Amino acid sequence: MQTILLSFQSLGVVYGRLSTAPLYVFGSIPPKDFKSEESVYEYLSFIFWTLTIVSLVKYAFIVLRANDDGEGGTFALYSLLCRHAKVGLIPDDKTADDVMHYEARSSNRTKIESRARRAIAKHKSSHYLMLFLALFGACMIIGDAVLTPAISVLSASRGLQRSLSDIKFSSSERTDESIYRDFKKYVPLPSACAILVCLFTLQHYGSHRIGFIFAPIVILWLLLIGGVGIYNIIHCDSQILSAISPTYMYKFVKNISLESWRALSSVILCVAGSEAMFADLGHFSKKPIKMTFVSLIFPVLILCYAGQAAFISHALSPKNLGDVPEDYNHLYKSIPDSMAIPDHVHHLFTVLSLLASAIGSQATITACFSIINQCLALGCFPRVKVIHTSNKIHGQVYIPDVNWILMVLSLGVTIGFHDTKRIGNAAGMAIISGMLVTTCLMSLVIALYWERSLLVSACFLIFFGSIEAMYLSSSILNIHKGAWYLVVLVVLSMTVMVAWHYGTKKKYEFDLENKVSTEWLTNLSLGLGVSRVPGIGFIYTDIVTGIPAFFSHFITNLPAFHQVLIFVSFKSLPVPYVSPSRRYLIGRVGPREYKIYRCIVRYGYCDHTRDTDDFEEQIISSIGEFISLEEHDSESLTSPEGRMIVIGRQSPEGHALIPLHDTSLNAEGSSSSNAVTEWNPPSPMDDASGKGKKMKKVRFMLPDNSKMRMSVREELKELVEARESGTAYFLESPMLH
Known part of the structure; x- marks a missing residue:
């Protein structure tokens, strides 16, 4: 039919x-x-x-x-x-x-x-x-x-x-x-x-x-x-x-x-x-x-x-x-x-x-x-x-x-x-x-x-x-x-x-030549007393390793960055589609205590990844899964910065973070100590379809899972608390399609 x-x-x-x-x-x-x-x-x-x-x-x-x-x-x-x-x-x-x-x-x-x-x-x-x-x-x-x-x-x-x-x-x-x-x-x-x-x-x-x-x-x-x-x-x-x-x-x-x-x-x-x-x-x-x-x-x-x-x-x-x-x-x-x-x-x-x-x-x-x-x-x-x-x-x-x-x-x-x-x-x-x-x-x-x-x-x-x-x-x-x-x-x-x-290729080559090593960022925060402010910072860049030059200039002039940093890179592959279960690559930048992550979003030439209005939620959920899977993952990849994990599947202990939207707020209430409620600001990828997207009220909860290790639970809690404090975006170039 x-x-x-x-x-x-x-x-x-x-x-x-x-x-x-x-x-x-x-x-x-x-x-x-x-x-x-x-x-x-x-x-x-x-x-x-x-x-x-x-x-x-x-x-x-x-x-x-x-x-x-x-x-x-x-x-x-x-x-x-x-x-x-x-x-x-x-x-x-x-x-x-x-x-x-x-x-x-x-x-x-x-x-x-x-x-x-x-x-x-x-x-x-x-x-x-x-x-x-x-x-x-x-x-x-x-x-x-x-x-x-x-x-x-x-x-x-x-x-x-x-x-x-x-x-x-x-x-x-x-x-x-x-x-x-x-x-x-x-x-x-x-x-x-x-x-x-x-x-x-x-x-x-x-x-x-x-x-x-x-x-x-x-x-x-x-x-x-x-x-x-x-x-x-x-x-x-x-x-x-x-x-x-x-x-x-x-x-x-x-x-x-x-x-x-x-x-x-x-x-x-x-x-x-x-x-x-x-x-x-x-x-x-x-x-x-x-x-x-x-x-x-x-x-x-x-x-x-x-x-x-x-x-x-x-x-x-x-x-x-x-x-x-x-x-x-x-x-x-x-x-x-x-x-x-x-x-x-x-x-x-x-x-x-x-x-x-x-x-x-x-x-x-x-x-x-x-x-x-x-x-x-x-x-x-x-x-x-x-x-x-x-x-x-x-x-x-x-x-x-x-x-x-x-x-x-x-x-x-x-x-x-x-x-x-x-x-x-x-x-x-x-x-x-x-x-x-x-x-x-x-x-x-x-x-x-x-x-x-x-x-x-x-x-x-x-x-x-x-x-x-x-x-x-x-x-x-x-x-x-x-x-x-x-x-x-x-x-x-x-x-x-x-x-x-030609311009895209030359710009990318320039970014590669002028990128800063990850050690520079971690050493800078220790040696020069760079402060960490509450919230999450999304840094959009074309490179998939190192620190982009524009962000290093920002830190040099304003010695402070957010409690949680996420470097986000969109990479096109010569395939029509990339399965959602294989789309996100998540890894760490520097030691665990710095709370700096890298997210590589892979997409095909017919995918419309950038059209979604819940992009920030997907990134946060993927990082939560990464934190939960990191210790015992059997499908990790080796990158110049360390291990990266393909995110798109549920961890053995269940979802690391549970997103609840507007319809769930009244039923669940807001008194739980494991829940955080905030307005989700529109990401730079939003509104790609030309239609105005209303901001969604998103609530992340930690699961009541006694099997979850205390160190994992603490890191997830810090991620949720950072998101409660607000989100900032650092754009190297317009990413809007």
Whole structure:
């Protein structure tokens, strides 16, 4: 039942783009390129085999298998390579490598290091090349998220202009084309802009709700275009299905010219949205996406394109050649006028095309949010607010700042170009470039992660790469006809990503070089009479060993620090998720009597650890468990500062600290000597979802456990009393996402 439900939702999110591609694939091919019925067969043959090889074989049957624990996209492939080929360039403290990555390393120790893995791990240039490919692929998805809404909505608006002009023609005595030209000039732009604004405004509802809203519309749209396709195949050209023969592609290549080669950049638009099948994998799952594509999307698209080609072929026949209108290759024209109620059918098509075009943009927008969320976690994008819109499916995110930037850029493209052919050239280049990046990374995953032979990896790269390189060359020929806009977008976004990654890495290296040893802090408090004030101090830092320089400066100028100090570090691992039971690493800084602790919070690139409003409570509880487990823990780790314990499980004697919230206060009372009540101030990680969080009244109690050692109980009591005195935060840099 869950699979069927996700399949239904995927129609409204993942496949909106693929299902609306017929609006502009044939329409973006210049009419002069359709010289005869034979040329229509040749283009249809390219469309059929491109859909079959790229969308069906490559993505549905191969690439979807390379998911990273259910997550897809270029960064998911990159994270697999980071773990299994040691090519990661994410800033990390090498002295604490065993502490941060011990689980991943232990799982790979049994694998025999292949020659390819050793060679890639040895050469640093290959590491930078893979990171560049991942960033470049992310930039292409961002560019596609700008261009797809523009071309989809503008193409649908052309159907609206034709429908309105037909109404005007029927009620006007004027029979010339001036009325149509008026509608062509004024109608599409305002309607397209209005639809774009509505589309981006809906994004905050999340993929779950949007999928339920949009899926019925996509189903109606697929039934309509599939039915129209079957009708045109039967009544216009029943021989059109013979175009699936690859001999027509051979004839096209044999008589190739510069203009016809450029037209191939329009053909690649038929697979627009295939990359979203992989990028949006985290929003759904592999089985529903694959099942929906194979059983519904692929056959309906083949029927639609074949029917549209049959209509164009019929219009190009010798008896009709003189009556072919200029825009006969638009999908709207292929709806037969001989239906029983033609006006209603045409108006239904107009409404559905407008709605479906907006839905078609949803897949790329959603994929853009997913890829930027992954870039954020891996330190390759400026920090922006990320909202997780589903508690059940972690990959469903919404990024408000990015959403409004995409809307402004998409509106700018629509108003600036106002031409589906020019926007289509840029979109085609974005689509094929992103696919080529996926092919390159996928070939490495086959060799390094799946551990297949280099021959298999090379065959994958050569077969799919050569097809995509062919389409890319045709797109490059159109760089002066609109594709230059994509180049500008990619240069800007790549500059931002590379600059942020470089700055993050340099800042981390500076912090490592200027950190102070833990002995400095303990010796300072003894030798210079540094006083300890009541309360808990949370020091947020990127380093996982030593004392950060900014805190040492603070102590030097103000010789006092809190009764309890907790150094908190957030560390991203190249995995999609880190289990809550493995998330916290707790250890001591200095001797026990100093009450200084270190907490390392490990998270994956799809986790939303920083969104929780009880973060301080989790840290305090984890330290309480650490104090209880410290003496007899069998799973402790060795770090440069001593032992660290993975916290996420209950100690043998029960919970060390029992948190009681507002609802428990009245029942328990506040007279217990083991209880402390206070207002929990919002942590620096709060409000990451954009919604205001109310402060929770939290009460920690020590359990009535006679088995607990007196030294442990005393330390826990001091921790609770310190929290009663208040909490202070020391921030090295903004940690808010």
